[in-house]
Amino acid sequence: MVWKTTDNTDIFTTKNLKTLCEATDIYYPLKYSASECPAQSLGSFIARLRMKSCSQINDNDVRIVKHLMSDCSIIYFGGHWQSCSKNATCRDQSIQCFMDGRDIYLFKMFHYFTDNRYLADKSKVTYAQVIGNGIINKDEYFNDLLDGKIVYKNLNLAGLYMDNRINVFLDYMKKDLLFIGVGGIAILFLTAFYVRSLAVMISTLMHMIFSFLLAYFLYHIIVGVKFFPFMNLLCLLILIAIGADDVFIFFDAWSLEFEREKTITVEKLLKRTLKHAMSSITVTSLTTATAFFACYVSHITAIKCFGIFCGIAVLCNLFFMITWIPPIAVVLHCMKKCDCKCPKFEILTRVKLAVFAKFLPNMVIKFRHFFIIFFALIGMFGFIFTFYKPKLQLPTSENFQLLPKTFHLEAWFQTYEKKFQNTQNSPNVIVEFLYGVKPIDNGDSMEPGDNGTLVFNNLDFYGTEFQNHLLKFCQSVRKQPWARLGGGECSVEYFYRMIQADCKEGMFEAPCCGQDPNYMNRSILEHCFPQMTKGGYFIGNALYTLKSTNIKAYRIIVNMSDTFTFSFKGMATIYDKLDKFWHENGNKDGFFSSMFFDFYDLQLSLSTETFQAMAVSLAMACAVMFITTFNILITLLAILTIACAIFVTVGSLVLAGWQLNILESVAISLAVGLSIDFAIHYGVAFQLSRETSRIKKTHESFTNISSAVSMAALSTFLAGVLVLPSKVYAYFQLGLFLTVVMIVSWIYATFFFQSLCATFGPENNFMQLPIFGTCKENTNLIEDSENRSTARTSLSSGFNEGADVLNYEDEDDEKKVNLYESV
Template identity: 35%
Template sequence: METIIFIPLACSTAILPYYHELEKYNLDYGGISVVAMEFGIKSALFDEYLIRDTWLMSFGGLFVLLCMWLYTGSLFLTVMTIIAIVFSLGISYFTYTLVFELHFFPFMNLLTTVVAVGIGADDAFIFCKVWQAMKNKKSNSLSQIMNDTMHHALVSMIVTSFTTSAAFLASYISSITAIKCFSVFAGISVLANCFLMVLWFPACVVVWERFPVSRLNVIRGCLLACMQRFCCVSQWTISLACYMKYSRIEKVLLEKEKMFIEFVIRFRLLWFISLTLVAIASSFVVLYYPRLQLPNSTEFQLFDASHQFEQYDLKYKHLFWFTKTERLELEAGINLKLPLRFVWGVTPQDNGNYLEPDALGTLKIDESFNMSAPESQSWLLKFCRNLKKQPFYQPEMGVLLPNCFIESFIDWMERRCKDEFEDIDRSPCCETSVFPYTSWIFNTCILEAIGDLYDTIYFIPGAAGPKFSKDQVPTIKAVVVEYDSNYPFSLSYNYMYDFINQVETWFDEQLKTAPETMRGGWFVSSFEFYDLQRILSQGTIMAIGVSMLLAFIVLFLATLNIVTSLYAILNITCSIFVTMAILVLLGWKLNILESVAVSTAIGLTVDFSLHYTVNYRLAPPECLNDRKEATKYSLTNMLKPVTMAALTTGMAGAFMLPSTILAYIQIGTFLLTVMGVSWLYATFHLVGLLALGGPKGNFGQCTYSQLFCQPDKQSSKFARNRAAASSLSDTHELDLLTNSKSFSNSSAPNLLHRTLSGSRPGPSRYIVSDHSPSATSAITIITAEDA
């Protein structure tokens, strides 16, 4: 049983303090509870909660900070990474507002903060992983270690950033302002983050390596003392990062990691088949049943469904008679018939700024339109009479003069020319003029006719009727013919589509018989909500297709291997379908925020797959001929960074779930889902696919020379010799992305013989390292100068 209580308070923001007082009390008493409220302050409360719940994002940021500290073992590098992320957002905002001069900043752009944190942490994890591997591999100078690290990490960092940015920028094709603005801001943020992580973060790593240890110990001791004194935190908790790095736990984790890698590769067929079947089932859920639904409510939900304000709007609002009447009228179509509105004289062009909601643009006049032409008058009269015979026309009671003004104008022109009572001669605007009228008579009499019609009670000014210019002698520049249809307004996309298709088909047939002066007409009705549904359904699918195409192009240009690029795109597609299927089963509908989330899912899903794919091609030559070994190499290098990136971004979303704002809850749910699905499919599905059918050696491998030019034989021979020497060096992995032939260490003697015999011109120096575990020395080959 429900009842309602009216409180004598005005619905305004002035009662916000009163509502906050109510929040402090338990509104349950004796089995009676307040389940819904309506104070008219829903939007104001949303603005207030929007700022209040930012502390949830702060906790998510602190968790990311802690994870990065644990992984890198350096608070300095962690802080520098956060600063780089903040700088990237600042650069993006500067470019967005001052360079592009965009003043509309929608709420959706805040989602870019979470994306920037995830991508920035991902790049930091990869760089630190490769840096540590290069340090442990050999004891060269710091510049050489940095050179090797950049050769290995730069490809993954740049490729993932460019593909993610391309996925965001692809959403620019949408006609919705909020989605366009988000695509611009997010795309710029990712590129700025890539620029800083490639230049800023390596410099920070060098500074950290050169930092005196004694000074570091002093700072660390002061930090521990301060946190113990003021925060009551134990030294073991503060030193957890160092403990994880130097204690036995790290050895245990390394053993568990090896076991996990063996587990993934051993059951590769099982992972690939099972996850592929899940992706196929998910595609059925997204595309067929229950499929991704379009929005079916004109009321925009701001809070969680359990909130009292949302409970009133969603459940209890239409149970009371003062609002139930409106609902019944909506369902019965009373006074809510879709109008039949036909326009001439104005071209159907929207030349406003799609990035600024207030920039509506200007009307563009159809220069070929001429209502005063006799053929235009005759055709318009015939059109109005044919319109009334159509099945979608709603007969009207009473007189509405402006609906098709040509009929009213003809009746007005049939008056007597001489008025004996007032002694007035109305010529030529009288019965002596024969329809269709000449242009001069029409232009002269229509002004007087409209003036007289305004004096009657039947002429209701509105959208319908002739529209005049503001010249000294006004002329008709546009005409609107409007009647009611017998189709009531509906939130159903299919219902509205049938109505529009029926009317436009008939109207196109009518225009085929129209004179040149009337062929520029077009039909419009109450299509605001329908247009939103149409743009979301078509624009989102198109954005997904463009994003996937751009991701494939960037990945192929980076690896130049068609097979691994197709594998990565297949894996990304499966991840997108599974993510969207989970959101569909959770009850999501394709609204503006959900459409932005789909674009963000593409950008975030790309990263993990690209890391594994790129490192598969970066495997040593002896591993490339064995799929399992190349896959194991990729997993060994990228498992930790990918797992930490998924963990940090996913948990940052988990901290947003306790919010009462629906957008924050949806963002948190989305981040948890997309990170979990992306990590699962990249680590098991893609890795399993590479272990089963990954390219061996140089199968499917292209070079830039093959794509853009045909080098001569001498340059090809020089390139092959250089590739052979590079394959023996410790930085050979990056060259495998573009070389066409691999060499093993056994080719060193032949290379030495060819080099000393002077078969290749030019001086050079190569360091050939034995990759066996017992290697303790290196071979230095110095070529002689040509005579």
């Protein structure tokens, strides 16, 4: 346990030490202890030094021990405590530190119970550690005493080490699924409120369930991926948000087309809805799916599996959006009397029309130049925050964060583990040079438990050429300043030294003695080498097949003088040093490796593959957008918008303290797919507009799609906000990401992209490829021209009678144009 005061004052006071002893007795009771000895703390050791109980110590006792620790700190922090305890002269000079056996107590107080900054660079104990003798019934003990925030009087339990951290995490993960469920329910009720149909809400829920189940079937059975990381459960929240977004777009288009012509047949109504809504839904689903699939470039299995599963889930959502929701809409339309609809709120309808068909487009068009400059500058700041300063940092802790850092069980690993001397020691890096085995992983890359099989080089280890190479390589290793070999020798060196020894004086009998290595028969080498080197402790050893003298591999294990660090730069320096040495002294038939490079390899993969995945997903999103519209200018404006939105999103998360870990890498890759959705909806609506002026096109795209886009953003934003109270850090991060990305992407799509379209958008098929233009002209041209005036009249039904004429200055001819007669 790690305790600190609530007001960050010194624990090394009489009052606080007594409180610490009381808290130890309460939160580390003997009934849960694995031994009969009570837990120890700084207060109990001071009481021992003064031969009192903890409740009896006074200010004088604390003052005496403080002075004693201050006098003895030079010996401890100088690293001379052990040597001084064995040296009589040193002991006599520091008699106050070693008399009456007090050295044991003082050493433990420095080493275990006070933080490593006490007396080293400050004179107060900020953190005090309590150490017990093990816990029985860990889960019961945690649930009874330590679940939640623990404060006793003026002490706060800041950190806690228990080896059941994973069990606690799994328990919280199950409990916090409630937040995802609440978010899903909130989205469903929001859907029912917006569409005004409980039947649509139920259909949407079934649509999401079907999508998740079908995605799991395809992922597990068809694709054949057996590994299902817990991160895949996060896809459920994403699926709920995306599914609701698509439902908003579809039923908004359905209602709009029906309002245009009340007497329209169901066939025409469905046809027009699919024409206007499904193009946007399809392109946004494809861009989001490609953003997920782009995660496959990662070498990290959890990221690969998450990307594949979520990509499949998004495509399944699109499938049911095409095959399930439209028939539901037709059935509900034909059975209006049986449809349980919510009451129509005319005031809300008028507010909706006033905001999304009048106020919002008018404001964006009028101040479009300001919005372009302002949000472009914000995007530049986001770029600086992401890539320059403070920029997205690599993780500095090997422990994958499972719970919030403020939670004491997680705080130990993330914050307090290195604040005490007993946890300060970093191990030396151990490197292994291996010959005879190819560095090939032929196991299933999607299954972490599949290690594959060894692939051998089939080297001739008994050949003269390879024996000479091993001898020279071993000698080169021993000469390196970073190698800590302790005077040992390689088995090759030992063999050639002993094979030349006199048979009368040597350890081995003929023919394994008295040999000239230059003229030694190969059969002698094959017979004597295993016999002489199998049982020794050497720097390098041959690896044999079972019950055989056939050498399959040879390895040299070296303990380096360099210590392990979580710093990417520190481990990169060590790796580059070894890599240079290997290229100068090794050969192509071997390689070097170390388990100490696992975290460095993770950092390296995240630093390169995250941005590769983001670039791939951005390129694929660009391609999908272009194929959908076949307009170069619309595509460029959309890509500019998404780039700025991504920079602002990632920059905001960097300022919030995010580091580039596994989940963060997935979120950044996903940012492309989610950020472009709203821009695509507006872009497709702009492209489908039959108006000729870019101002009118922008206004019509607002009228047709902005309310659905805003509700889609609100639903996903709401889902993210409702997940934020989760104790599972991955859930919290996903909630924070969804919250930020929805705010940023909606703002940039609504204000920045629409301003760009109103200012630079294509007119008269400008930069339009003829493929789309021809199809566009020949598709329902008569229907569109007949219904345009009807649409305008219908859209004004929620407003008071009378004409609101809004004039804008067109940049091309500087004339005042009337956008709409009745809006």
